[in-house]
Amino acid sequence: MAAGSLSVKPIKKHSRSAVDIGVEIEGVDIENLTDADFEVVRNALFENQIVVFEGQAGLSPHAQYVLTRRFDLASSNYSHGKTLDAKRSVLHPDLKTIPHQPQVQVIGNGFVEFYEGLENITLKHPHHKVFHKTAIPESDDLDFTRFYRWHIDAALYDLNPPKVTSLMAVKVPQGRHQTVRYDDGTGDELEVPLGTTAFVSGYQMYDLFSEHDKAFARTSKIEYAPHPYIWMSGAASRSNGLGMLSEDKEIPLSDLPPIEESKIKILxxxxxxxxxxxxxxxxxxxxVKAIHLADGTVMNDLKEVREIVHRLQRPAIAPNHLAMPKDNIVLYKSIFSPHGQNSPPAREPRPKSNLFKAAENDKALWSYGGKGTLGALRLFSVHDLLHSKNPRICPSEWHNPSFPHDGIRFEHGDPANMPRYCAISHLPTEARVARKAATQACKQLHRARSKARKEERLWKKRVAALWKACQPIPLVDRNPxxxxxQSKRRS
Known part of the structure; x- marks a missing residue:
């Protein structure tokens, strides 16, 4: 379907998917979105739940925020607001706030030297072993994973759920896949790319119900726990990521931050x-904490409440009901599209040859102790290197001498004898050098200003004492x- 200069088409589905949600829109300039184009985007979102925009690499956080906010101009905050006692929240380790656009959060895995004002940060994508009751054995962790937590993007205390959420992929892992295991007795598994966010349809979730369950869902409400992401931090999740196990390990309400009854959400x-x-x-x-029934009865048995919710939602997260868009930026209706992320491997395998981490170097640098190449070099995946478009990354030496050195691309997958890692030199770009110089200059200026402020305080004390004693001011102290x-003014 074409709408003006925009092209709208269904998203590509994975091979086992029978879900009918999501569209891709081409030809959108999000940085300069017109009212007419926004109307196309809005209608596509309400009709399809998920909108994927192609060709948006380099989109600014401000433009992402402006696009998201256009769906609800009354809102200007991040959907979770400011979390009191954030260190106990299960969300605390996962997110970094962009300094100049605090409504936009960064999530990922690994060391990042610089991104949108964030410097030398280590992102840690959540792994299911820290949230689930059980974990995939370490021997299988590289090839298998789980959905970490099925959720909607909402604070569920004080703040109402957002109308729309946007998710932008700045850089995603390439190459190999993992197999998601549900490990809930169903045998369900699904092969997925690394870093996948899977979506389910809230409409389909409802349509799969029996008529009895539909009537129950239409007339019932969910009461959410106060400060839910702190409250749940002591408990453990089911192996499929769909809700918590009931073991009386939730944080007692008396140990939570102050609770205001008017801020508890019953939705x-x-x-x-x-x-x-x-x-x-x-x-x-x-x-979830309780279910409010149509007749006014409140179901407070937490284990029973969780079992009911799991029974209602579990059919819709089966592999054939999932959508997994892959492109630059995804826009989705928060209240209609529950979603879950697969957790990365607990640790990537390290080569057992002569590559080792050099303690004296930066976290991202490695030393090569073998023959031929000396100095601080970056450890790099050969697969990622071959598929990289960065001309400044230069291979310095291969582990396997039979492997071709010309960096050709392989149409039928990587050859069996291709080494997994190599040592490379990483040449700094002009922008990186300039940024480093600017940072150094700012630090020097900060030190100089601190010294000047200290001298100014002493000067004021000297001048005040001389005035009080009716003494003349020396020439050296007559100028501030x-x-x-500040640049010196020319006379």
């Missing part, structure tokens, strides 16, 4: 799309201490 199980009129089931399974950050 419908079903939400209605104002454009299509369809009903979607929308529940965050990990944060100059600010090193």
């Amino acid at each position: 419908p199980m079903c939400w209605k799309n104002r454009v299509t009129g369809k009903l979607a089931l929308q529940i965050h399974p990990s944060a 201490i100059p600010d090193p950050g």
